[in-house]
Amino acid sequence: MRIKHGDIVIPGDILGTIEEWELGENVYEFNGEIISLITGYIYIDRSERKISVKKVKNKPLIPKKGDIIKAIVNNVRSDFAQLGIFEVNGEEIYGKRFSSILHIINARHNRSETLHDLIKAGDIIEARVLNSIVPYQLTIKEPELGVILALCVDCRSPLRRIGKNQLFCKKCGLIGKRRVSINYIFG
Numbered sequence: 001m002r003i004k005h006g007d008i009v010i011p012g013d014i015l016g017t018i019e020e021w022e023l024g025e026n027v028y029e030f031n032g033e034i035i036s037l038i039t040g041y042i043y044i045d046r047s048e049r050k051i052s053v054k055k056v057k058n059k060p061l062i063p064k065k066g067d068i069i070k071a072i073v074n075n076v077r078s079d080f081a082q083l084g085i086f087e088v089n090g091e092e093i094y095g096k097r098f099s100s101i102l103h104i105i106n107a108r109h110n111r112s113e114t115l116h117d118l119i120k121a122g123d124i125i126e127a128r129v130l131n132s133i134v135p136y137q138l139t140i141k142e143p144e145l146g147v148i149l150a151l152c153v154d155c156r157s158p159l160r161r162i163g164k165n166q167l168f169c170k171k172c173g174l175i176g177k178r179r180v181s182i183n184y185i186f187g
């Protein structure tokens with residue numbers, strides 16, 4: 001995601017490169033990349049081409065260990081998936097999606113399942129955060145965690161739950177398999 005003035009960042013976030021920006025406050029450079037040292041808001045001084053991170057009095061909403069989050073699945077590989085967190089403990093985050101990882105060991109209940117059987121790109125999941133740094137590690141191994149909304153891979157209609165871990169598209173008849181949360185939206 002392209003960084004812009006006012007975005008929330010956390011320590012370790014990459015803000016750009018030294019070709020683009022001069023170093024301002026609360027940032028450092030490593031291998032040509034400019035990285036935030038603190039949690040705060042991006043402050044861009046266009047006249048000096050300088051990028052800083054400003055501290056904020058009211059702490060911005062950032063995920064931490066133990067939090068329940070909502071995230072969109074960006075892509076799924078055989079052993080892990082990449083997701084973007086957009087809600088923390090029921091509160092929506094503005095201006096940023098925190099990158100997070102779901103490893104298969106934190107998703108499957110038996111060894112025959114692959115991650116593709118449990119979640120798909122575009123799904124919305126509810127998960128618990130396992131650590132307090134980026135990339136966040138997630139788990140869905142609790143009954144109220146897992147997919148809460150999935151769209152049909154063929155026609156993009158919202159799928160309805162028809163059984164434990166089974167979803168159905170009313171429009172085209174497709175049956176989808178997921179690790180479905182007990183909080184799935186279309187029951």
Ligand SMILES: [Zn+2]
Nearest residue numbers: 152155169172
């Ligand atoms: Zn469909």
